[in-house]
Amino acid sequence: MPEPTAPHWTAPVAESPVRARLSLPGSKSVTNRALILAALSQTPCLVRRPLVSRDSELMVGALRALGTVVEERGGDLFVTPAPLRGPASVDVGNAGTVMRFVPPVAALADGDVHFDGDPRARERPVGELLAALRTLGAGIDDSGGALPMTVRGTGRVRGGDVVLDASGSSQFVSALLLAGARFEQGVRVRHEGAPVPSRPHLDMTVEMLRAAGVSVEVGDDVWTVRPGPVEAAEITVEPDLSNAAPFLAAALVTGGEVTVEGWPERTTQPGDRLRELFTRMGGEVSRADGALTLRGTGRILGLEADLREVGELTPTIAAVAALASTPSRLTGIAHLRRHETDRIAALAAEVNRLGGAVRELPDGLVVEPRPLHGGVFHSYDDHRMATSGAVIGLAVPGVEVENIATTRKTLPDFPGLWAETLA
Ligand SMILES: O=C(O)C1=C[C@@H](OP(=O)(O)O)[C@@H](O)[C@H](O)C1
Ligand SMILES: C=C(OP(=O)(O)O)C(=O)O
Numbered sequence: 344m345p346e347p348t349a350p351h352w353t354a355p356v357a358e359s360p361v362r363a364r365l366s367l368p369g370s371k372s373v374t375n376r377a378l379i380l381a382a383l384s385q386t387p388c389l390v391r392r393p394l395v396s397r398d399s400e401l402m403v404g405a406l407r408a409l410g411t412v413v414e415e416r417g418g419d420l421f422v423t424p425a426p427l428r429g430p431a432s433v434d435v436g437n438a439g440t441v442m443r444f445v446p447p448v449a450a451l452a453d454g455d456v457h458f459d460g461d462p463r464a465r466e467r468p469v470g471e472l473l474a475a476l477r478t479l480g481a482g483i484d485d486s487g488g489a490l491p492m493t494v495r496g497t498g499r500v501r502g503g504d505v506v507l508d509a510s511g512s513s514q515f516v517s518a519l520l521l522a523g524a525r526f527e528q529g530v531r532v533r534h535e536g537a538p539v540p541s542r543p544h545l546d547m548t549v550e551m552l553r554a555a556g557v558s559v560e561v562g563d564d565v566w567t568v569r570p571g572p573v574e575a576a577e578i579t580v581e582p583d584l585s586n587a588a589p590f591l592a593a594a595l596v597t598g599g600e601v602t603v604e605g606w607p608e609r610t611t612q613p614g615d616r617l618r619e620l621f622t623r624m625g626g627e628v629s630r631a632d633g634a635l636t637l638r639g640t641g642r643i644l645g646l647e648a649d650l651r652e653v654g655e656l657t658p659t660i661a662a663v664a665a666l667a668s669t670p671s672r673l674t675g676i677a678h679l680r681r682h683e684t685d686r687i688a689a690l691a692a693e694v695n696r697l698g699g700a701v702r703e704l705p706d707g708l709v710v711e712p713r714p715l716h717g718g719v720f721h722s723y724d725d726h727r728m729a730t731s732g733a734v735i736g737l738a739v740p741g742v743e744v745e746n747i748a749t750t751r752k753t754l755p756d757f758p759g760l761w762a763e764t765l766a
Pocket of ligand 2: 437438439440655682683729753
């Protein structure tokens with residue numbers, strides 16, 4: 344018998360301007376870097392306020408499979424590093440951070456480590472990273488530059504110089520840097536090709552490495568990590584500012600006011616750019632007592648922007664753009680075609696199904712204002728597509744989001760948090 348499909352989730356309409364104050368779970372990107380650094384560290388490491396959701400659970404599972412001890416302690420994670428070992432099997436799900444950050448760690452393990460994941464994971468780019476790892480001395484049997492694959496760990500990686508094209512994903516570079524201090528010669532990574540996306544995520548990698556005592560030099564598309572010990576003892580995870588996007592958008596599209604607690608004064612998270620982007624879309628931003636407030640003014644403006652650096656914010660921005668009074672042009676995001684789904688095609692298809700006028704560009708989207716109507720909003724197993732449907736549904740009655748549970752990739756209980764925000 345086929346699995347019964349879960350009924351679609353009827354996105355709640357905001358009957359009045361949304362007013363809420365909320366604290367968000369930890370950042371996926373910080374949590375999964377923290378776990379990698381902790382596993383490579385010389386000392387045990389306490390990861391404070393981690394995200395507990397599908398992508399972080401997959402990372403914990405991967406590191407445990409390699410021998411690392413990860414214990415839950417009152418909502419924190421206590422990580423005791425141990426010799427990395429195979430044979431092991433790693434399920435990457437559809438987590439880019441697991442499918443890119445773990446293979447260099449597996450290369451340091453003593454034994455074979457097999458990697459596979461959701462069907463979509465087999466389509467997401469990883470070949471450039473694997474080729475770079477081979478150049479650095481690792482043995483890998485892959486499926487034509489994709490998953491499934493086996494990293495033939497020998498307990499050591501020579502390291503040294505490597506050139507790769509990271510225009511498909513910044514995570515290729517982050518992956519090599521995160522493990523690079525444990526390679527015999529360290530690593531020097533040079534990018535050649537179209538610009539690397541998601542620069543703030545590279546800054547995050549460099550900052551977190553330096554905080555763990557690793558020497559990293561950054562040049563023009565060149566990153567050098569010196570060989571040496573990783574010393575991570577305690578890492579506190581910031582709230583996930585990319586997941587703040589739909590909640591702040593709720594204030595913007597309903598003319599309400601939403602406050603996110605614990606907004607860092609300074610951060611490398613790309614979500615911090617929402618302050619500027621949502622101001623340009625008609626909101627007003629203020630900060631007080633460590634929190635950030637977005638106030639909707641009743642105006643929703645379109646946006647012309649190159650989103651290459653902050654690609655993961657695109658689905659929410661596109662949802663707001665679909666409700667705006669002026670057109671939008673979002674560019675620089677060709678790499679989104681190989682994210683959880685082809686987000687350019689998916690956003691155009693789903694907004695247009697509701698009566699929108701969205702046109703695909705090779706590297707982005709043009710959104711013309713149109714009155715929207717209800718209908719099914721497909722999520723393509725993409726957490727950010729699902730939350731985009733929720734944002735549109737605030738203003739458009741009858742939006743039914745397919746597979747809302749897919750939001751669990753990076754948020755443990757999106758429907759609950761959304762209901763609280765609207766209450
Ligand atoms: O390093 C990270 O934590 C991430 C980097 C980005 O990946 P890409 O550079 O592949 O877009 C981003 O989109 C992803 O959500 C998280
Ligand atoms: C692209 C994303 O995730 P991943 O870490 O799987 O690449 C995302 O969260 O928007």
